[in-house]
Amino acid sequence: MKKFFGFLIFACSILQSCDDGDIIITTFNFDDATLKACGDAGNHVFYKVNPEAFESLSLKLNVTDSLYNVEGTKIYNLDGTNNFVNYRTYNGAIGNNYFCSSVPPTAPKVTVNYLAASGTAEFTTVFNYDDNDGVPADKEFEGDTDGDGIPDLYDADDDGDNVPTALELDIQNNDGDDNPLTNPLDTDDDGIPDYLDPDDDGDSVITRHEDKNMDLDPRNDVTDPSVGADYLNPAVANAYPVNEYIPHEYTITKSVKIVLKNLVLVSGEEEITIETLTMGTLENVEIILKTITPEF
Template sequence: MRRLFFSIISLTIFLQSCDDGDLIVTSFDFEDANLQFCGESSAYVFFKINTGAQESISVQLPIATEDFIVEGMMSFQINNTTNTVDYRRFNDAITASYFCNNIPPTSPETISEYLSTSGEAIVSIEVELDDNDTVAFEDEFEGDTDEDGIPDFYDFDDDGDNVPTAVEVGIDPENPLDTDMDGTPNYLDIDDDNDGVLTINEDSNSDLDPTNDITDPTVGPDYLNDAVTVTTTVSEYREHIYSLASTLSLFISDLVLTGEGEQITQESLDLGEISNIVTTPIPVTPEF
């Protein structure tokens, strides 16, 4: 598994005084609340709810769905029309459905609201890739053994012999299988039984799966049987599948909110992260 990107920025909490010396009655405390989101396609709302204080903060940003799987950072200038931050207090507790329903509920009622006029929203996307092959990330991080364009750490088949790495490793990743005992484990060995025929070509039915070609059932697949040297030329890789999971973090800086005839300013506001905002298998077939 590879963790490619991460960003942590500290949280600043404050209470803002009014011009006449009175204190705005807000807690503006979302540190213990979970960051949540709603939306689809290209319009997402990220929000936190402080249940105890019956308040919420929401951020609407024009993020496309595909942005969730791209490593890096995105910056949005906050305004009061498209890229907005909205702080609200209610007369009763609210739930995520307040933001996630197409038609917001009429209850509870909003008793005060502050809408953004300026600021910057920074969205960080961290991507994890995993080939689920049981080999530890640190043992695969460097290199692309089969030179198929997919680094070993998320390559379904590290040596490119059309036998999945997870199969070639065996039941004990600490002691991976080495059938021909040549010092190279099967998952990195292009000729597992050292019979002179590449494992990828010990595929007599040409279905891109050498594991089901068995001449002698007492020994097992031909690619592990050095007594079988039948060659079938194979010139393509089977489809690879790896897992992708991404985590989103949201940070607001220099935020200005106005409402109720007053102004709230936030120099920095770390709204936290949403883990596994996208989890999906990715199919890919490398060029031979």
């Protein structure tokens, strides 16, 4: 018996009484359920639980490749043996470790079990880059200000002057709005904020070259303590050829959206066909810290 899936599934007609032995599935509602995951290579499990109806939807993948190593979409074929989807109902509440326990649970009892005999699971992985420099991703310049090969989106020193961007914003919060971008530092008042200005004090010597001890930190080179570091003092214009960038750190936070397509769920002679079913999105499935020193 075939059925085509909507929001409600009925294994017998709502216009007729059901014969003994017919199965009625009256919910299949996972919209408010959180997608969760456990396992590792060769035994990945993704699942959603509806605690009110004692039902679950789960996907198991017996694959050894890294699911999230490449940004974009990967497609896995379901075969009912190695890679498969289960829809189940139970006679009681499902424990927190039901799908992740190394020992198969004996309770609650499964009352209905559908297995996907075919279909695909689409994994769409998105990489979110963040240099944690105080500039929100949607406010970053879309290009590469300093031409060091690292886009501003994840360049911790946008202008390449060896002074981190985070230290060239409104770090004193002088306007009291707790927004470092509303009044970023502009030492030479040229209309270009210091974090995008390679010559912060406008003395025609770029900030990176106002590093007398050449330790890749212009902040600790001070000729006149009453003014501050030389790179912020237009009266001091001594150049030291520093042709090297500081190391840059950024994070890659990955999320994945899982969509099931062309499912054929089978239980005995019962068959349910689902064209598209979005399981949901897993946020922060991987967080990677990267350190890179741009080539000069």
